[in-house]
Amino acid sequence: MSAAAAIKGWLKPLPTLYKVSLADAVAYRGQALIWLLSTNTPLIMLLLWNAVAAEAPVGRWGQAEFRAYFLVTLIVRLLSGAWVAWEINMEVRDGSIAGRLLKPLHPFMAYAFENLASWPVRLVMTAPVVVTAAYLVGTEHVTHDWRQWLLFPLALFGGWLLQFCAMLAIGCLSFFWQSTLAIGELWFGLYVVFSGYIIPLELFPPWALAIVTKLPWAHILTTPVRLALGLDTFEQSLLQVGEQWAYIAVFLLLATWLWRKGVQRYEAFGG
Amino acid sequence: MRYVRLLANQAHVSFMLLLQYRADFALSLLLACFWTLSAIVPLLVLYSDRSSVAGWTWGEALVVVGWFNVLKGVQSIVIQPSMNLAAEQIRKGTLDFVLMKPADAQILVSSQRFDFRQLSDVIVGLVILVYALVTLGVVPTPLAVAETAVTLVCATVILYSIWVMVMSLAFVFVKVDNLTFLFQSIYDAARWPGSIFRGGLAIVFTFVLPLTLMTTTPSLAILGRLNAKELLLACGGAALFTLLSRVVWKACIARYTSAGG
Numbered sequence: 183m184s185a186a187a188a189i190k191g192w193l194k195p196l197p198t199l200y201k202v203s204l205a206d207a208v209a210y211r212g213q214a215l216i217w218l219l220s221t222n223t224p225l226i227m228l229l230l231w232n233a234v235a236a237e238a239p240v241g242r243w244g245q246a247e248f249r250a251y252f253l254v255t256l257i258v259r260l261l262s263g264a265w266v267a268w269e270i271n272m273e274v275r276d277g278s279i280a281g282r283l284l285k286p287l288h289p290f291m292a293y294a295f296e297n298l299a300s301w302p303v304r305l306v307m308t309a310p311v312v313v314t315a316a317y318l319v320g321t322e323h324v325t326h327d328w329r330q331w332l333l334f335p336l337a338l339f340g341g342w343l344l345q346f347c348a349m350l351a352i353g354c355l356s357f358f359w360q361s362t363l364a365i366g367e368l369w370f371g372l373y374v375v376f377s378g379y380i381i382p383l384e385l386f387p388p389w390a391l392a393i394v395t396k397l398p399w400a401h402i403l404t405t406p407v408r409l410a411l412g413l414d415t416f417e418q419s420l421l422q423v424g425e426q427w428a429y430i431a432v433f434l435l436l437a438t439w440l441w442r443k444g445v446q447r448y449e450a451f452g453g
Numbered sequence: 454m455r456y457v458r459l460l461a462n463q464a465h466v467s468f469m470l471l472l473q474y475r476a477d478f479a480l481s482l483l484l485a486c487f488w489t490l491s492a493i494v495p496l497l498v499l500y501s502d503r504s505s506v507a508g509w510t511w512g513e514a515l516v517v518v519g520w521f522n523v524l525k526g527v528q529s530i531v532i533q534p535s536m537n538l539a540a541e542q543i544r545k546g547t548l549d550f551v552l553m554k555p556a557d558a559q560i561l562v563s564s565q566r567f568d569f570r571q572l573s574d575v576i577v578g579l580v581i582l583v584y585a586l587v588t589l590g591v592v593p594t595p596l597a598v599a600e601t602a603v604t605l606v607c608a609t610v611i612l613y614s615i616w617v618m619v620m621s622l623a624f625v626f627v628k629v630d631n632l633t634f635l636f637q638s639i640y641d642a643a644r645w646p647g648s649i650f651r652g653g654l655a656i657v658f659t660f661v662l663p664l665t666l667m668t669t670t671p672s673l674a675i676l677g678r679l680n681a682k683e684l685l686l687a688c689g690g691a692a693l694f695t696l697l698s699r700v701v702w703k704a705c706i707a708r709y710t711s712a713g714g
Contacts, residue, residue, distance in 0.1 A: 216631040217631065217634075220637075222639065226641070226642045227495070229649065229654065230495075230649055233507050233649045233650075234507075237507075240499075364480055364484060367484060368487065371484075371491050372491075375491045375494050380495050381498055385498050386498060387498075387501070
């Protein structure tokens with residue numbers, strides 16, 4: 183088989199898979215809406231920091247800066263969520279992952295597409311937030327460098343992909359150990375503190391900042407957010423996005439390795 | 454008296470379950486510590502910049518975090534497991550078996566399961582509380598302790614009543630797992646002192662969804678800064694919410710038609 187035919191065969195199931203997943207996402211739009219409303223932490227943090235900044239700004243962060251920061255954070259958070267670790271854990275335990283192993287498509291691709299299929303629904307639901315944010319923030323507190331806007335989609339997609347690959351790796355641990363959900367929870371806890379979700383990382387003391395900005399969590403959320411707000415020079419942003427994709431490669435390799443090892447010892451339900 | 458014995462029995466069965474899964478308890482204690490530490494990080498950063506925010510110092514804000522954890526623990530031990538089970542029973546129609554028993558259905562439904570694994574939240578909360586009080590150099594007076602006890606009971610009652618109402622929605626919407634998730638995420642805001650929220654939100658968090666009454670009021674009480682008005686508000690709120698939840702429960706159970714209805 184020629185390389186072109188191989189790629190064609192590989193791409194063939196994708197449109198159908200996407201259609202099925204999209205239908206699934208639309209069918210459960212009510213759940214998605216409640217999930218959207220549940221993601222209110224950035225708004226609560228916005229109020230908290232707003233109250234703080236009302237008394238006196240924190241460094242260079244006044245009320246307007248906090249408002250821009252947390253609204254953009256909310257948008258990026260809504261678009262970069264991934265929960266595939268929970269899915270894999272459930273499927274390993276109830277044996278339904280065996281069905282995926284039979285299909286002529288790598289399960290990672292299937293998971294990725296199921297996850298991506300929820301994007302149109304998420305985009306529609308996020309739209310009001312985006313419009314409100316654009317109205318409140320205005321053009322003053324976002325980047326004016328067009329190169330950063332060009333880079334932003336890549337950073338946003340990278341944020342999702344990094345979270346997704348990490349979730350894949352954690353999910354694959356389910357082949358070896360039942361309580362991987364605790365690790366998933368731990369990952370999310372670290373994410374909350376070190377991604378800039380509840381506090382702009384810049385406000386950490388300098389020694390902590392130096393460490394935190396190099397950790398994976400910062401690259402899920404802070405990298406796209408800082409890019410959109412234009413808080414760094416283009417060269418700095420480029421470096422951050424580079425680090426982000428390096429992390430993606432690391433977690434993808436780790437997940438692939440764990441998956442191989444895991445499937446080898448997997449005996450399906452009742453094994 | 455009969456109901457006290459009933460509660461004790463139901464609790465005993467759940468406690469036996471905890472002793473069976475000791476490793477799980479250790480893990481949940483670890484996670485509770487971790488979650489609490491992660492919640493304190495913003496406070497640490499904040500109070501390294503200044504000594505007081507919205508009238509609350511570092512130690513005082515920690516008191517609120519302590520009570521938040523304790524109440525969160527109480528909620529997930531006493532209230533939530535039964536409520537989740539009840540919502541499931543309503544969906545499946547097995548609530549019939551509860552309704553047939555010769556005792557008040559609301560009490561039966563709300564006491565059918567306890568999850569003592571979540572004791573970890575209470576323990577971590579109390580540790581933070583003691584640490585905060587030591588930092589502040591505050592020794593609660595007997596009056597403050599009494600007021601704290603009263604306000605904590607009020608807080609638990611309000612929390613319970615809100616859960617009853619959320620669970621009652623299952624009679625109408627059938628599937629409410631997501632709604633409980635939503636409520637949890639809003640409850641998270643109770644971690645911060647109430648005076649941080651201004652304007653419309655302050656009113657909502659005091660009267661509509663009284664997060665302020667749940668954590669800020671007990672904190673003021675143990676610090677000995679509670680005034681009569683706030684105490685009265687807490688008691689009145691608890692009474693009102695109890696009444697409201699009873700009315701909602703009665704109305705919903707009246708329209709319950711079992712499975713396939």
